[in-house]
Amino acid sequence: MPRRRNALLPAATAAALAILLGSCASEPEPTPAEQSAAATEQAAAIEPAAVDDALGVQVSGEVNPDVAPQVSITTPLSVQETTRKVVAAGTGAEIGTEDEVRFAYSLWAGSTGVELDSSYGETDARFEVAQITRGIARGFVGAHVGDRLAIAIAPDDGFGEDVARFQAEGVDAQTTLVLVADVVDARGPDREVPTAAQGEPVTPPAGLPAVTYDAEQLPTGITVPQPAPAPPAETVAQPLLRGAGRVVEVGDQVTIHYVGATYNDGQVFESSRTNGQPFTTTIGTGQVIPGWDAGIPGQTVGSRVLLVIPAAQAYGDAPTGGQPAGPLVFVVDILDAF
Structure with a gap:
């Protein structure tokens, strides 16, 4: 995670x-x-x-x-x-x-x-x-x-x-x-949370990593142009689907599905869909890597967002806890925010 x-x-x-x-x-x-x-x-x-x-x-x-x-x-x-x-x-x-x-x-x-x-x-x-x-x-x-x-x-x-x-x-x-x-x-105990982003398609600019999908149009991986261009200096948050829900604010408890890959080769290192459960966290308060805290607030519930994160806003170039090194790419479905 x-x-x-x-x-x-x-x-x-x-x-x-x-x-x-x-x-x-x-x-x-x-x-x-x-x-x-x-x-x-x-x-x-x-x-x-x-x-x-x-x-x-x-x-x-x-x-x-x-x-x-x-x-x-x-x-x-x-x-x-x-x-x-x-x-x-x-x-x-x-x-x-x-x-x-x-x-x-x-x-x-x-x-x-x-x-x-x-x-x-x-x-x-x-x-x-x-x-x-x-x-x-x-x-x-x-x-x-x-x-x-x-x-x-x-x-x-x-x-x-x-x-x-x-x-x-x-x-x-x-x-x-x-x-x-x-x-x-x-919110009540019976509040339903969707399983995937549901929004209007957004055409991303050229040069960004591309998301691969399965037959149900759920993200499975990320393709990075080769040779990989220099990573951005700051996190890039590019909507791929723009949801119609409320705007995510700092301090919100967000529920998301995500796929994460290394930027240099597009190798997937973790997927919440593979794990079988969406991920819930408080956003913007240091609970997750800085790239998530920077890129998710301001997006809307129902959106699918591509996050291109430099190493300094991920786990760094030489993490010691088993996390992937260097710049990272995530595709994130924002399912709920509270």
Whole structure:
């Protein structure tokens, strides 16, 4: 796989995991079967938050995960029942108990009006509703993609003693916490992902490597002109099919099929189709080689893209982990982005 060696989770994602999962984050990792059973049980038990348009949280600024809103809390704010206010209404799908939600957030102490954490301008949080802290889950259920929400989390639905990690004066297990969230996207467990790119053909410029196909018009290999011309100094991202889906953004979780070959001779070294499974990763955050992080954001879901990547943006000229050396070529089908 085209991962970078020793890749780490982005700091914002790691922080969101620790904070938003609350006490669950420190428990042993359950098995997949245990996770599925627990998620089903928890989803069935989630009730939507109460709605109060007069909740003492004022939020201004554009709804934008890259720009932190201005938040003012009428302190001390305390609720016994988790309560939601829709600050700005979105037009997207309604969020259900079994959905996965992507959102930007800031977290505040209702007692003092002090901000405790924020993901705005960083990597969005992305969680299954049934796996997140109960008060946040209740705030999301029944809301819509595109909403800006203010959620006052009752202590019984909150982080419990884990709030001590904030090391904030006046914040304890009995504190009402306020989450301001911009809901970027949501998807249900039955969301279907296509198996191949589905877009309008694009004629590439002359001189680029060519893709070979099987009888079903799925990529199988790459032919490089011989003698191979000098590789580009920067990654070239050339659409071969242009999909009609959303534009891939930095921080998106993308699902793709790919074929990778060495640039000098077109020798295929890996194919997700041969492996039998598409590849899912977070793009633009250092999880994969720089050429992918440079070439995939800005493309659209449904596209097939040829990536011609110089050695410096691949694994280098002398990798030590068994990866191919020198410049590389990939043909990538972007199946989904979330």
